[in-house]
Amino acid sequence: MTDSSILVVDRDAGFAADVARSLESAGCETACAAGPCAARQMLAASSFGLALVSAGPDPREEAELIRSLGRDETYVEVIVLAADPGAPEITSLYGCGNVYSIRSRAREGLVDLFWDVTRALERRALRRQNARLLIELRDARDDLRDQFEFLAQVEKVAAVGRIALDAAEQLRMPLAAMAAYGDYIARAVGASTEPWTEERRQTAVDYARGLEEAASQCLAVVRALRTLGGPDCGEAEPTDLHEILCDTLGLLRHLLDSRRIAVHARVSPEPPIVAAAPDRLRQIVAHLVLNAMQAMPEGGTLTVSTSALPGGGATLALQDTGRGIEPEVLAHVFEPFFTTRPLGQGTGLGLLVSRRWVRAWDGDLDLANAPGGGAVATLTLAAPAVALPQPGLQAAALAAVGQESGLQAA
Template sequence: MGHCDVFEVSQVCPLPAAKEEAPDFCALIKANARYRHIIGNTPAIIYSSVPSGDFRLTFVSENASRVLGYEPCEMLDDPNFWFNHIHPDDTAQIFSSLAMLFVEDQKIYEYRFRTSNGSYLWMHDTLRLIRDPDGTPQEVIGLMTDITGRKEMEDTLQRQAEEQRKLIEQLKMAQAQLMQSEKLASIGQLAAGVAHEINNPIGFVSANLNTLGNYVATLLEGIQLHQCLQGGALPAAMAQEQLRSFEARADLAFLSEDVTELLAESNEGLQRVRNIVQSLKDFSRIGESNWQMTDLHRGLDSTLNIANNELKYKVSIVKQYGELPLVKCLASELNQVFMNLLVNAAQAISERGTVTICTARAGDKVSVSISDTGHGIAPENLNRIFEPFFTTKPVGSGTGLGLSLSYGIVKKHGGDIRVSSAPGCGTTFTIELPIDPASVLAQSSATETSGEAS
């Protein structure tokens, strides 16, 4: 077999003496050569063996020399070739189940096979038992495919998964240690809420990345289609029709606009994560250099956009904005307060409800009220909701630090936060802020100093 019995069709066809038989004989030789050519150039090695004993090989396709480095003749001459070249660690699982081939008529194995240079390739081997009309085993036909690349990829993915699992465990341990140590510090109870507060922006950034991944796949499909059509494989009219069909399906105008928005929104979310961490450092300080005159309505709208995924499925937003001046504040921290109150409001609504945002000015102060039509807060819990780690949510649904963190931020701005609620009647949080916190904080400091002096 293999190169042992290869012959040229042109050498055979002129030989027959009978002209009537020559065309049939030549056609047979050509067909045989064609089949040998096809079998010898398939990606998989095709072979046959006896259906008993050592499974001695009786035929091996010529591509074995390309895949394994052995000539077919070499494989046929050794009656134990197949068994002798399987990796020792893989032989046991093959031998233990090979007898089932005569019951099931087909077996599939994956094992390592030694090549001519001594290395091993992973092979996917399908063995099929062929029987004669009486049901007697006649021969075994096999199909061996090189799956080394796939196995290497699987091993790489498995190693990466294991590394990620270890990293996640390390992160969990680090988070637990951080939470515990921060609880012992004077403002550690607020710092321990980082994990809870960061969850919101991380959530929508992750969703945006998934959407961007789908968009990239669509664009790559368009590029491949364009490259294919550039080759002139299709008539111009058909090519234009396929392009129009793709453009309509992909909605490129919307995709282009949405990609920009998703990237901008994701950048804002990641910036918010950084600001939340920074706010822990700056929580109890006064007079940071990044205090700025800010439009609170713009901050509310930005926060609504970020929290949209949390709100849109069950909340209708009603805006009742009054005339507000610019307020001197740390915009990122106030936005975090708005985010926490909006998410809490949405979670307090079981199915469908309304969240109303009202703003107003009263003298040198402004107020922001966020009301929901949720289940309300029990009277015995109203005095505790700003305590660190206190929560009425189910275990695992919250850390109990969100409102505590919000309370600290509002107080840092010289403001106040109040709550009014009754079971079944919804909840309203009202934030009052001075337009210029510096004067309020200075007055408070002077009062404290005067009290200490007296």
């Protein structure tokens, strides 16, 4: 027997033989079983693609047989032959997924049985083909996942290499300066026989300060590396975004005024409550404001906008009126140690670490060129898991604090 063989199951052996001969005359390979028990024995010994099962006096035995044939490992298509195929108890008992059709058991109703048999076998062939394709698809998915994990590990190794090279470049100049300054101071102090003139003393002081400054640059790189390796994003909690914004702008008010930068606020009427660590969020907002200030060395306008998201959470956008960001620079702003500032004035990790913190809170940070000119940093923050126990700052309160912080209503 093969996958296209047909098993005729009927308690009436003569009827089963007649049906089998009819199908064999059409070129089908058949076998007969006198009831469900005999059918199970034959199914255990041979492979069949289709079973013609006649509903007996107690149709529950046949129904149990049909359900067993619907399992994936032993799937067989079934055509049910019943005295009354439209009876509710027949359709409810035999309405299984592997039942192709329910037909009349009357001999005159078997005239076009061959067509149902052909279509049922075709459906089984398609099902088996789909099952094979599904297995191949799962195998391909597993292979892709393994390759992705391998590539991710390769990328991590490559990233570590790039970070090490960048860190070495960041440390090279200050370490060379430290060596030169230290050598001069050692020689100046060691030469006790020479007169210690005021000029010589001042030079030694300048070199000592240079040594201290170079050491500070090295420490900044080391701290940045430690932050990059395992940034502490803090514990996310319900946080009033307006309050964070007012605090940060208030701290930077004098610096904004000295750079001739006006701040325009476009804030949501209700206080946006977001999931974030307040201290870390203040650092992120301050970093974004300082970046915007750097983009406007001749002064300009910083537009600060907040808006609530439909599903909860909020966005904070900071747009400057600078020259914008060159495309080749924009593609690398979130890479470690990438900075456009002069050597010693930035580690190139602020945006990267900020984005990591925000993503740890289920948010995101993006940087793009604004349509009207300048650049815009967009901070998207998720809604907190629990509500803030007390109301946050309303828009009016933000405006009041903003007046003290140099804010102007847009």
